[in-house]
Amino acid sequence: MLGAAEVSPLRAYIVLSLLTGARTEELRALRWDDVDLIGAPGVTPPLPPSISVIRSVRIGGDTKTRKSRRRLGMPQRCVTVLRDHAERPGADTSPNALVFATRTGSEMDAHNVxxxxxxxxxxxxxxxxxxxxxxxxxxxxxxxxxxxxxxEHISRLVGHSGTAITEAVYRQQLRPVLEHGATAMDDVFPVADP
Structure with missing residues (x-):
């Protein structure tokens, strides 16, 4: 998917979505003043580049829940594609401008995305x-x-109020707990090869 996105106008959107787990309605509302491409590498512990997820394109502009408001560290690939995205011809990177906008600077429509x-x-x-x-x-x-x-970490990254929601929504994507139990017991009680 990332390879196919290389030439797409949605390249940065897709990379950011895949590597941060931000909801599509959160990315469509992301503004440049929510983006920190540098972080604070000189502090202890260092702060990575990040995005602040504080709004969405939902009615009223708020995130899905209070827990959905979060700061997400960005992998280097996200930083690189956002820098490239900011340098494209005609890009508006003023603080209040949308990171992912139409040619006129307005919010992208879900259908078009x-x-x-x-x-x-x-x-x-x-x-x-x-x-x-x-x-x-x-x-x-x-x-x-x-x-x-x-x-617990996955739940916080995706902005859920608890693990029960993450388990319910993403049960197909989460590794089954049964596998972990069996693996642990095999480690505790190994079977000798005949």
Whole structure:
């Protein structure tokens, strides 16, 4: 998917969505003053580059819940694509400008984002009809779960009020707990090879 996004106008949007787990309605409301491309590397402990998720395109402009307001550290790939995105011709990077905007500077419409996203999915060889921008968030959860990140951390990163919500919404993406129990017991009570 990331390779197919290289030439897409949604490149930075897709990379940020996949690597931070931000909701699509949160990214569509992201403003440049919510973005810190430098962080504070000189403090102890160092602060990474980050985005502040404090609004969305929902009615009233608020995030889905209070816990959805969060600061997300950005991997270097996000910093690089956002710098490239800021340097594109005609980009408005004034503090109050939207990071992902239409040519006129207004909020991107969900339908247009979905249509552009599905083109990237098709270019990646995926069945575009089965993919929507929210799939990046699901993939984010899957990748963290597969990396053995604790559910509590995943829950905080995606802005849920607790792990029960994360488990209910992403049960398909989370590694089954049964697997962890069996693995732990095999380690405690190993079976000798015959």
């Amino acid at each position: 979905r249509r552009s996203f599905r083109k990237v999915a098709a270019d990646a060889g995926l069945n575009a009809a089965e993919w929507a921008p929210r799939e990046m968030r699901h993939s984010f959860v899957s990748l963290l779960s597969d990396s053995r990140m604790p559910l």
